[in-house]
Amino acid sequence: MSKKEILTGAEALIRALEMENVDTMFGLPGGCILPVYDPLLRSSIRHVLVRHEQGAGHMAQGYAHVTGRPGVAIVTSGPAATNMVTPLCDAFMDSIPMVCITGQVSTFAIGTDAFQECDTVGITRSVTKHNELVMRAEDIPMAVRQAFHIATTGRPGPVLLDLPKDVVTNTMEWYWPTDEEVLASLPGYHPTTKGHPKMIKEAAKLILAAEKPLLYLGGGVLKAHAAEIVRELAELTQIPVVTTLMARGAFPDNHPLCLGMPGMHGNATAITAMQKSDLLINLGARFDDRVTGKVGSFAPDAKVIHVDIDPAEQGKVRKPDVPIVGDCRLVTEEIVKAVKELLAEGTPQTDIGAWRSKVSGWQEKFPLQYEQSEPGARLKPQFCLEKLRDAAPEGTIVVSGVGQHQMWTSLFWKFNEPYTWVNSGGLGTMGFSVPAAIGAKAARPDRTVWAIDGDGCFQMTAQELVTATTEGIHVKIAILNNTYLGMVRQWQEMFYGERYSQVDLAGCPDFVKWAEAMGCVGIRVESPEEIDAAIALANSINDRSVVVEFCVEEFEKVFPMVPAGASNDDVMLFPAQESQREFLR
Amino acid sequence: MRTINSNNPFGDSHQHHVLSVLVQNRPGVLARVSGLFARRAYNIYSLAVAPTDDPLYSRITVVVDISETPLEQITKQLFKLIDVVRITELDPRKSVERELMLATVKIEDEQRGQVVELANIFEAKVLAVGIDAMTVSLDGTPEKLDDFEELLKGYGIVESQRTGRVALPKLEREARKGALKGKAS
Numbered sequence: 001m002s003k004k005e006i007l008t009g010a011e012a013l014i015r016a017l018e019m020e021n022v023d024t025m026f027g028l029p030g031g032c033i034l035p036v037y038d039p040l041l042r043s044s045i046r047h048v049l050v051r052h053e054q055g056a057g058h059m060a061q062g063y064a065h066v067t068g069r070p071g072v073a074i075v076t077s078g079p080a081a082t083n084m085v086t087p088l089c090d091a092f093m094d095s096i097p098m099v100c101i102t103g104q105v106s107t108f109a110i111g112t113d114a115f116q117e118c119d120t121v122g123i124t125r126s127v128t129k130h131n132e133l134v135m136r137a138e139d140i141p142m143a144v145r146q147a148f149h150i151a152t153t154g155r156p157g158p159v160l161l162d163l164p165k166d167v168v169t170n171t172m173e174w175y176w177p178t179d180e181e182v183l184a185s186l187p188g189y190h191p192t193t194k195g196h197p198k199m200i201k202e203a204a205k206l207i208l209a210a211e212k213p214l215l216y217l218g219g220g221v222l223k224a225h226a227a228e229i230v231r232e233l234a235e236l237t238q239i240p241v242v243t244t245l246m247a248r249g250a251f252p253d254n255h256p257l258c259l260g261m262p263g264m265h266g267n268a269t270a271i272t273a274m275q276k277s278d279l280l281i282n283l284g285a286r287f288d289d290r291v292t293g294k295v296g297s298f299a300p301d302a303k304v305i306h307v308d309i310d311p312a313e314q315g316k317v318r319k320p321d322v323p324i325v326g327d328c329r330l331v332t333e334e335i336v337k338a339v340k341e342l343l344a345e346g347t348p349q350t351d352i353g354a355w356r357s358k359v360s361g362w363q364e365k366f367p368l369q370y371e372q373s374e375p376g377a378r379l380k381p382q383f384c385l386e387k388l389r390d391a392a393p394e395g396t397i398v399v400s401g402v403g404q405h406q407m408w409t410s411l412f413w414k415f416n417e418p419y420t421w422v423n424s425g426g427l428g429t430m431g432f433s434v435p436a437a438i439g440a441k442a443a444r445p446d447r448t449v450w451a452i453d454g455d456g457c458f459q460m461t462a463q464e465l466v467t468a469t470t471e472g473i474h475v476k477i478a479i480l481n482n483t484y485l486g487m488v489r490q491w492q493e494m495f496y497g498e499r500y501s502q503v504d505l506a507g508c509p510d511f512v513k514w515a516e517a518m519g520c521v522g523i524r525v526e527s528p529e530e531i532d533a534a535i536a537l538a539n540s541i542n543d544r545s546v547v548v549e550f551c552v553e554e555f556e557k558v559f560p561m562v563p564a565g566a567s568n569d570d571v572m573l574f575p576a577q578e579s580q581r582e583f584l585r
Numbered sequence: 586m587r588t589i590n591s592n593n594p595f596g597d598s599h600q601h602h603v604l605s606v607l608v609q610n611r612p613g614v615l616a617r618v619s620g621l622f623a624r625r626a627y628n629i630y631s632l633a634v635a636p637t638d639d640p641l642y643s644r645i646t647v648v649v650d651i652s653e654t655p656l657e658q659i660t661k662q663l664f665k666l667i668d669v670v671r672i673t674e675l676d677p678r679k680s681v682e683r684e685l686m687l688a689t690v691k692i693e694d695e696q697r698g699q700v701v702e703l704a705n706i707f708e709a710k711v712l713a714v715g716i717d718a719m720t721v722s723l724d725g726t727p728e729k730l731d732d733f734e735e736l737l738k739g740y741g742i743v744e745s746q747r748t749g750r751v752a753l754p755k756l757e758r759e760a761r762k763g764a765l766k767g768k769a770s
């Protein structure tokens with residue numbers, strides 16, 4: 001049966017990607033990767049041609065965010081590889097599975113400062129989960145299998161393969177490594193997925209004994225596809241839930257137990273519930289500084305159960321009382337089982353009624369709020385978001401940029417389904433949303449994809465709307481145009497005595513014309529009377545991408561806010577709520 | 586005899602930590618390990634690398650200064666590197682440690698005999714003798730090297746080089762079965 005089949009490295013690469021079930025990849029060709037683009041013509045894989053390699057990277061991320069499958073980006077050497085550094089770092093920070101293929105100069109030219117040579121594995125070493133310079137054509141299938149295995153197992157992350165030009169032009173005898181061969185080739189890689197039974201028992205006991213328990217969900221819940229079992233745990237124990245920026249949608253916002261987002265721009269209830277809790281059940285979150293505020297005064301009375309697949313997260317920021325290394329879904333299943341067993345054996349759950357009513361008291365007193373604009377004044381960004389949210393078709397995927405608009409979106413949108421929220425959390429990459437939205441839509445053409453962007457962010461990667469147009473990937477972009485680098489402006493107003501330094505974006509191009517030039521429909525909304533019709537029109541267009549510019553209030557600030565380095569106890573509330581602060585004590 | 590210990594940054598010699606890191610013997614692995622220390626702002630005191638008896642693997646012996654760095658985090662982060670197969674923390678009290686030093690010392694005529702005598706006491710070797718200088722080598726525990734080096738300083742060290750320590754668990758008694766379980770993701 002074994003008929004020898006001789007392929008070029010390029011053919012082997014494309015076949016290997018097909019074997020890994022890649023259906024779409026995002027990229028842009030150039031000298032060193034050219035040989036790979038030839039067999040691509042005969043492949044079943046869809047290639048999306050981007051306008052800038054950073055776009056390819058963020059598209060791959062968007063694809064991965066909404067499918068859980070690794071996003072694939074392919075680019076040439078040198079400047080293309082360096083353009084990929086930001087998306088790689090973004091994916092690394094947010095644990096997004098991604099495989100990136102870069103071209104490289106031929107093996108004999110490496111180290112000679114050849115044209116478009118750069119030390120890609122050196123440059124990307126600290127922003128990838130793993131990377132590899134593949135030196136022989138015959139190593140390609142194994143390298144690809146390893147890359148997909150590493151990217152998608154354990155704590156997911158980006159893996160880069162650097163392929164010299166002669167390696168893809170040389171020939172090799174085709175083979176496809178077995179699972180066993182892949183595992184044997186990685187003697188140092190054995191992620192722990194099952195939690196320690198003793199620790200799980202311990203966790204179950206703490207959960208039943210706590211008076212003020214809180215479920216603290218992070219992105220790991222989504223990575224592990226654990227949303228359903230986490231919900232079962234919450235409902236079984238009636239413990240309230242906070243969802244971090246990376247976990248929005250992991251627990252439905254419309255669920256009575258959901259308190260929404262904690263952190264620097266979280267809501268007052270979620271922040272305070274963490275502070276006052278006596279047991280934090282951390283599932284797949286990492287005590288990020290944007291959540292903890294000043295670590296020394298974070299949740300001072302709380303015991304901690306920390307479930308994380310990455311052992312290095314245990315104790316990195318906060319020492320857990322019960323550390324559990326493992327996959328969030330598998331571990332939560334075991335915890336649910338253990339809790340049920342204890343209950344069946346007659347161990348009662350401590351009454352958390354007082355805690356629950358305290359929490360709902362905060363929710364009543366400190367709702368999300370903003371001041372409506374005066375007649376004739378510019379629109380409020382929060383108002384635009386509420387309108388967009390209420391008109392969004394069922395199952396809409398929301399993608400955001402980085403800044404005030406991101407925080408407002410996370411606060412004001414209602415995420416009731418997992419994998420409907422895509423954003424750049426750890427790295428906070430302006431320019432993420434347009435390409436990430438395109439990647440998400442490429443993966444889920446059945447869904448409406450709305451990107452909520454800032455005028456600053458939009459100008460970083462807007463050209464990818466050309467890609468959207470030429471590829472027929474139709475997304476909807478809402479620009480909340482406050483004519484400022486709004487988040488930075490807010491900090492300068494609050495912490496630098498209103499001395500505004502280099503944050504005024506006045507004079508930015510006409511967004512409607514720009515959208516039209518890129519083949520999109522452009523709509524401008526300036527007054528409340530126009531807003532419903534504009535959004536309805538945008539939602540009705542399905543054969544082109546749409547850009548809606550909302551001209552919003554310049555000086556609006558995001559509240560609540562825990563200033564950088566401050567304690568969560570000192571959260572600055574929405575100004576009209578400050579007088580009620582004592583109720584949070 | 587050990588009065589001075591200028592070369593030991595740890596004060597108490599038991600405060601340093603020696604990590605024996607077994608890695609796949611592949612290009613770039615040392616860059617990965619040292620890069621990780623740099624990226625996380627950890628300080629390496631010394632580092633020695635060589636292939637093991639199995640040429641597929643190398644052993645990196647890293648000495649870290651615990652007073653500056655949380656050892657547990659270092660170990661866990663190192664463990665996450667795909668090429669790292671095993672990490673053993675070697676307790677200095679339960680391991681054998683050796684280091685090698687080469688030193689070229691200035692000598693005036695009548696001092697030559699003194700340096701040779703000193704070398705003999707330490708069981709060092711004289712590798713080369715010149716008109717006004719002499720090169721000696723000594724292998725031994727890092728502390729012994731510290732002492733020898735300190736005494737040589739009295740004559741004037743022209744140039745010297747130490748290898749950084751290598752270590753293995755002691756054979757008898759329970760040499761720390763320190764292979765940290767639960768490979769990182």
Ligand SMILES: Cc1ncc(C[n+]2csc(CCOP(=O)(O)OP(=O)(O)O)c2C)c(N)n1
Nearest residue numbers: 403404405428430454455456457485486487
């Ligand atoms: C690539 C990059 N550069 C700089 C920053 C710092 N930064 C964070 S938010 C922000 C302003 C974003 O402005 P805009 O897109 O208009 O959004 P807004 O805050 O006004 O909603 C800046 C400059 C960043 N996060 N990313």
